[in-house]
Amino acid sequence: MLWQDYSALTLLLFKSAIVLSFSLILAWICSRGLKQAVQHFDKTSSHWDDTLARAARPVLTLAVLLLGVSLMVDFLLEYIHLEEAELVGQVRRIVLILLIYSLLIRYLRLVRNSFYQTNRRAVKMDKATLEFMIKLLQIGLTMAIVLTLLQNLGVSISGLLAFGGVGGLAVGLAAKDMLANLFGGLTIYMDRPFVVGDKISLQNQQIEGFVEHIGWRQTRIRGYDRTPVYVPNALFTNLAVINPSRMQNRRINVIIGLRYQDFSKLNAIIQDIDAYLARHEGVDHGRDALARFTDYGASSLDLLVRCFTVDIDWSVYMKTRQDILMGVGEIVTRHGAEFAFPTRTLDIPEGTPFSSSS
Known part of the structure; x- marks a missing residue:
């Protein structure tokens, strides 16, 4: 009857x-x-609590609203005397999966951003490693969500995986070099022979500079002339990488030559240089710092001066090297000795005539 329909519609609107x-x-x-x-x-130093709350806020708010819409759909189905259709249940599952995916992806992005905040240094992590882990988690999560959605839509996952295996083999054969670069990038992320900001050089490749970016396929190195060099990651798995940024000390290794006339002063000069190196603030006293007479040269007494600097910064190293060389020169001069230079003595027999040219 009409009044019953009107009453049911009113109840539906009221409940909605x-x-x-x-x-x-x-x-x-x-x-x-x-x-x-x-x-x-x-206000806390942790990266995880505030990022989780910030990521969950819009997702949970939307989930509550969608829950209300879902209940209103149930009221509508009851009003038109229709049992819950399979399509409605499928839509609900898909929406739930998408909400979970949105929450996790948003959380991963916020976690990555939180590591770059200056006031969050409780956890130390390299930028390249962080980017690699976030990308790997995002890819794995996306693949899992896609497979779950396909399964809910009735697509055969086993057949899809079998096709993906054959297709993956074909793609792997066709893109061998690209896959080699990808695995090279994975090796860099896992072994970490260098990180962004390190100064590196590739042996026998005349490539040297500072690492600016480590990608999946290639690494960008900025040379000393500010020219960018793009190096395929596969190259790093086959060549020796020299990383001066991780040296513990810089070495000063100098050979100086004294005149043979200064042989009697050699021992005192060596002792004074040893004492000078022992009290120099820029020298690492935990390693060898010495001056030693090493050889009789063609025109000089060869003296080795060797030590290691505390600081590995290039400008500081050069200043320390200059100070030490100046100090050694002052010690030699103070003892009345002189540095030798290449000379040659001619032994002319007595009575040998000389002809003068006009």
């Missing part, structure tokens, strides 16, 4: 209004509560 009102109130409470949680967790 109540559900919608409660959904809006719960969504507002959820949003406000998580906002307060974010403000509280921002």
